[in-house]
Amino acid sequence: MGQPVHLPPAPPFEVRLAVPDIAPWVAGNTGVRGFTTRAASRPGQHVALLALTHGNEISGAIVLDRLLRAGFAPIRGRLTFGFVNLEAFQRFDPRQPTASRFVDEDINRVWDVDVLDGPRHSAELERAREIRPLLDTVDVLIDLHSMLWPSDPLTLCGETEKGKRMALGLAVPALVVADRGHAGGKRIIDYPRFADPQTPYAGNLVEAGQHWEPPTVDIAREAVGALLHRLEMAPVCAALPPPLPRARPRFARVTKVVTATTANFSFMQAYRGGDVIAKRNTVIAVDGTTEIRTPHNDCLLVMPSLRPSRGHTAVRLGKFE
Numbered sequence: 001m002g003q004p005v006h007l008p009p010a011p012p013f014e015v016r017l018a019v020p021d022i023a024p025w026v027a028g029n030t031g032v033r034g035f036t037t038r039a040a041s042r043p044g045q046h047v048a049l050l051a052l053t054h055g056n057e058i059s060g061a062i063v064l065d066r067l068l069r070a071g072f073a074p075i076r077g078r079l080t081f082g083f084v085n086l087e088a089f090q091r092f093d094p095r096q097p098t099a100s101r102f103v104d105e106d107i108n109r110v111w112d113v114d115v116l117d118g119p120r121h122s123a124e125l126e127r128a129r130e131i132r133p134l135l136d137t138v139d140v141l142i143d144l145h146s147m148l149w150p151s152d153p154l155t156l157c158g159e160t161e162k163g164k165r166m167a168l169g170l171a172v173p174a175l176v177v178a179d180r181g182h183a184g185g186k187r188i189i190d191y192p193r194f195a196d197p198q199t200p201y202a203g204n205l206v207e208a209g210q211h212w213e214p215p216t217v218d219i220a221r222e223a224v225g226a227l228l229h230r231l232e233m234a235p236v237c238a239a240l241p242p243p244l245p246r247a248r249p250r251f252a253r254v255t256k257v258v259t260a261t262t263a264n265f266s267f268m269q270a271y272r273g274g275d276v277i278a279k280r281n282t283v284i285a286v287d288g289t290t291e292i293r294t295p296h297n298d299c300l301l302v303m304p305s306l307r308p309s310r311g312h313t314a315v316r317l318g319k320f321e
Contacts, residue, residue, distance in 0.1 A: 013097055013148075014212065015097050015212040016212055016214060017058060017212050017214065017217065018062075019058060019092060019094065020058060020061045020062045020065040021065070022061060022064075022083055022089075024069075025064075025065070025068055030134055031134075032082075032130055032133075032134050033086060033130070034052075034084070034086050035081070035083070035131070036068065036080065036081045036082075037078055037081075038072075038074060038078070039073075039077070039078045039079075040073065040074045040075050040076045040077060040078075042076040043076065044077020044231070044232075044233060045078075045139040045233075046077060046078040046079075046137055046139045046140075047074070047077065047078070047079050047080070047138070047139065047141070047142075047228070047231065047233065048080040048082055048134075048135065048138040048140070048141045049063075049064055049080070049082065049224055050082045050084055050141065050143045050188065051082070051083055051084065051144045052083045052084050052086070053084040053107060053143055053145065053188065054085065054101045054102065054106070054107075054108065054145065055087070055088025055089040055090075055091065055092055055100040055101060055102060056088070056092055056097050056098060056099070056211065057101075057145055057146045057211060058089075058092065058212070059144070059208055059209070059213075059216040060144025060145065060146070060206075060208070060220050061089070062217050062220075063144065063217060063221045064144075067081065067224075067239055070237070070238075070239035072235075072237065072239050072240060073235075074228070074233040074234070074235075075232075075233060076232060076233055077231070079233065080134070080138065082131070082134075084127070084131065084188075085102060085103075085107050085127060086127075087123055087127070088100050088101065088102050088103050088107075091103070097211065097212060098148065102123075103122075103123040104123045104124055104125075105122050106124065106185070107124035107127060107128055108185075108188060109182060109184045109185030109186065110122075110125050110185055110186070111128065111186040111187060111190055111191040112185060112186045113192060115185070116132060135193065136193060138201065139200070139201050140166070140201070140202055140203070140231070141188070141189070141202070141204070142203070142204055142206055143187075143189060143203065143205045144206050144220045144223070145206060145208065146207065146208055146209055146211045146212075146216050147207050147209065147210055147211065148211055149273065149303070149304065149306050150210055151207070151209075151210065151272060151273025151274055151303055151304075152173070152175055152273055152274030153206075153208050153216075153219045154175040154207050154274075154302070154303075155167040155172075155173055155204050155206050155207070155223070156178075156189070156207065157176055157189075157204050157205075158178065158179070158180075158181070158189050158190060158203070158204075159178055159195070160194075160195060160196075160197045160202070161197070162200070162201075162202040163189070163194070163195075163202050164178055164251070165202075166202045166204055167249070168248075168249055168251060170204075170223060170226040170227055171226065171246045171247075171248065171249045172219065172222045172223045172225075173206065173207075173208065174246065174247065174250065175249060175250050176249050176251045176252070177251075177252050177253070177302055177316075178251070178252070178253045178254065179253075179257070179302070179316055180254065182257070182259075182313050183259050183311075183313070184313070187205060188203065189203040189204065189205050206220060206223045207303065208220040221240070222243050225240045225241065225242065226243045228240060229242050229243065250320060251321050252318035252320045253318060253319055253321055254316045254318045255295055255296065255317055255318060255319050257313060257316050257317075258285070258287075258292055258313070258314045258316070258317065260287055260308040260309065260312055261287055261290075261311075262287050262288035262310060263310050264286075264287070264288050265286070265287045265288075265308050266285060267284060267285045267304065267306060267315075268283060268284055271284070271301050271304045271306075271315075272301075272304075273302060273303045273304055274300070274301070275300075275304075276299065277298075277301065278297060280294055280295065280296050280297045280299070281294060282294045284301070284315075285314065287314070292314075294317065295317060296319055298319070298320060299317050299318070300317070300318035300320065301315055301317065302318050303316065
């Protein structure tokens, strides 16, 4: 076995995007701060576009802010624009862009009904409880995210067939991954309204690219456009043109979630999300003294976190189908 890479301290990350001014949208018009709904006279589904689930992931917020400023409204149904973690975003500082992911805890790990209904309190839990009644009216949801470490864009569709169909039908991004989420808690797309296979409602999480890079904004906008045009909700307008034809996306299913159990987790090299390890049983990392090996041939590395904290997801391993 080779030796793992001992990475130097993380370099300062450069923010190549202008921070959006979402002040006009904080009051909203739904009774939930940061949530604005625009409705058409023609009936249709209720679609929610979410951004800032993590306060430092600003690419999705740029897309939503541009659409709102352009006066974008659906031609059927209802469209809700939601800025999720307002308090964390208010702390965003381009000089320290990794510091404002959340205030007390990750709001994308609290969407277990027992947690939402339980006695625990935090800034993020209170915000999730504020948002929850509105999400209980949503038919289709896209949660726009970005990634700290280099990775191909991808859509996480959860474990349901409806989530998979939605992601493959949009074909933006070009990689769709089915997964169970994180050991640390449930995401918005894991909330029962969307994750229960017995309901007709579906949600996808779009990882549009690396944080703070202009191409990430482009992918997020294309994903939103693909959804709204597919549902015949988008008017003909410059703000959201129809998506360009794309090749059929690739689909992979997560076979193993690797959670760091020690503070000494190290990869064998600086992998990139989307890398494929050809051979089964290849050592890709060590967690303390435990070797992390690929469970099958052609193993897809999904969003490796090159410096995972103990108890956090280090990488998900996927198999193409």
